[in-house]
Amino acid sequence: MKAAGVSVRTRLRDRLAASDPGMLRMTAGLRMVGSLALTLAVLAVTGAGVTQLVAGALTAMVATFAIREKQRGAQAVTLALGLPVAFVSASLAAVLNERVAVGDVFFVVLIFCAVYARRFGDRGTGLGLIGFQVCFMSLFTGASTDGLPGIWTALAVAFGCSAVMRFAVVPVTPAGLLARLREAFRARLAQLVTAQLALLDADGDEVDEALADVRAGTARLHETALMIQTRLERGTPDASSARLVQRRIADAEVAAERLGLLLLTARSAERADTLTLHLPGAPAPEAGRMSAPDEATAALRRDLLALRTQVLHAGPGVQGTSIAHVRNRLLAYRDEESLPACSPAVQDVFRAIGEASRAVMGLRIALDGPQDESDDTPTAARSREELDAEDAAIDAGKEDEPAEESKGLQRPTTRAAVQVAVGSSLAIAGGELLSSQGWYWAVLTCWLVFINTESTGEILVKGYRRLLGTVLGVIAGIALAGLVGGHTWTAFALMLVLIFAVAYTAPLSYTLMSFFVTAMVGLLYTLLHTYSWEVLVLRVAETALGAACGVFAAFLVLPVRTDRRTNELLGTVLERLTEVTEAAVDQLSGGPAADLLDRARELDKALGELRAATQPLTHPVTPLRGRRDTARYVVALLETCAYHARSLAATAELLPTHPSIAADPRLRGAAARTVRNIATIAARAAGEDATAGIETGPSFASLLGGSGGDGASRYGRITGRVLRHLERLDEAVVGLARPLGVPLASDGRAVKAARSKDGSDTRVRRG
Structure with missing residues (x-):
């Protein structure tokens, strides 16, 4: 029985570890719930009113999720800087709340600064989030100059409780997180x-x-x-x-x-x-080859x-x-x-x-x-x-040089700041027409659809998901508000459950997160005694308006079309694929050692960004079915290429120390065609050469003098494995040509000469 109990606990632990790698979502949920509960407890002891309780709860959430740094020291600095930022933001929002025109201008300027601050890394992003969200909290709670001392107290308590939960109750050390991962x-x-x-x-x-x-x-x-x-x-x-x-x-x-x-x-x-x-x-390949004996x-x-x-x-x-x-x-x-x-x-x-x-x-x-x-x-x-x-052969390697950044309006953070400022201005104007009391919900939605998005398609999809989550959340909010009635602490207890759900589902589904946030807002309206059916319907209308303003600004103000974004990322992926393939083949051919795994991970990172950027094209509701299938096919082909490139890199890493692996100098020449094809496709994707085509030719085994016999016995089974990876990589690269509109060079028979690194001409003919 004891062994069975241990086995059950082990299975449950493994299942939880697999579903939430590193317990990142669980940690985020516990921190947020703990910060909120501790803040409410401290404020309740001091005799704070409901408005201060709500302000403290919202601020505790912000102080928890806004911190992005991975190092504990950097987290502490950002949290310490965030408190004065919160004080200034809350104070200005309260002072300007009665001055409509000036207050609106301040809100737009704050939004611009909050988005622009993303260019300064995780700290700038965190401080920008704190500044905007605390200003929103002041508008939501109706803070005034008379109530500022109570708001300041709630802010200080919330930041202090967030620090206690982060550094004492639910600490995360880099070594501990790596162990869980x-x-x-x-x-x-x-x-x-x-x-x-x-x-x-x-x-x-x-x-x-x-x-x-x-x-x-x-x-x-x-x-x-x-x-x-x-x-x-x-x-x-x-x-x-x-x-x-x-x-x-x-x-x-x-x-x-x-x-x-x-x-x-x-x-x-x-x-x-x-x-x-x-x-x-x-579909799975046709079955029928498994003819091995039963044993x-x-x-x-x-x-x-x-x-x-x-x-x-x-x-x-x-x-x-x-x-x-x-x-x-x-x-x-x-x-x-x-x-x-x-x-x-x-x-x-x-x-x-x-x-x-x-x-x-x-x-x-x-x-x-x-x-x-x-x-x-x-x-x-x-x-x-x-x-x-x-x-023993591991070397620390060299650090990569930082990539050049765009300047001016071409810089993503500057462009996004201008876009969200324009969209927020429209949201304020439209929101005021809908309601002079709840217009800030439209601004919040406009702000949120620009976070972690890079193209118009991503903004459109995110706006749709937020609207869907809001509509469903309103229904849940109505049910919860009727269930809670006037029971304050019951409402706060349900808020803790919803807050945990928000933090736990945020990385998984933006729609689910929006659903839980909206349901929680229904409870907040109940606590502030401002709940009504009309208020929640207005919430949906303001959300739709904010999403529309965000999409409008994204399409008309310095737009980054989804096609342009995906083409840029496609070029990056192909560039990284070329680097990994060339370096791995060069090392397998007897060249000097290189940081192959680092380059392979850079390829994986670029491919992940491309996969995220194509989500608007592959979304289930997209009306362009053919385009969706093409995007999925291209990404799948690139993932296939990345797998074979990783395999080549992993094999090449073994070369200096593995006794059964020997360098084969013929591989460099055999792989040259694949590298040229990748470069050709990258050039076509970037619009640099509309006439170049890809090359086809004999198999890699024939280029190396045959796949069996003397070749196999001389260079061993590892060379055969390398050949298989190169062959399938070449097939996948050639497969990319058709959906991307790259033709065969010279109608597939004779191909143009390509100049090799040493200056000699090489000509490959189709076999």
């Missing part, structure tokens, strides 16, 4: 292996559903890897440790994704396309279960000879003589299981230090020696 990575890796196991067993109509789970698990694992990447430097003792963890996370991610791809290929009638793992809704299939199922067991028991402090036995058995598949007698495709899956087991072992060593080696088999000992050699 690594647990999330382990849990999500186990979930992905579980999904791959389900794919192995799926039949008939279950295959597409199982493939969708594998696709979702792969994306969630990649998301967690990126979250870890952004926090490595602050959560590890030195740069070498950070790079070690970075390499091991990348190894585990690539190994897991490769295992899924090879498993899909093994159970397919033909070679599975990597695109299938990245294109939402793509081999059973062994595959057993070993996938064993791999999941190894992942689940890879946490700190887990020991036992049974886990070592499982690990040793899986690592044995890295030796050709240990592979079972089955088809080559199924043997590839067993090899991938062995590589995944090695990656899990390396990740545990990197995170938890040296392990007990008494149960190592010769294969396990050799794998450990390889890992040690790789660890």
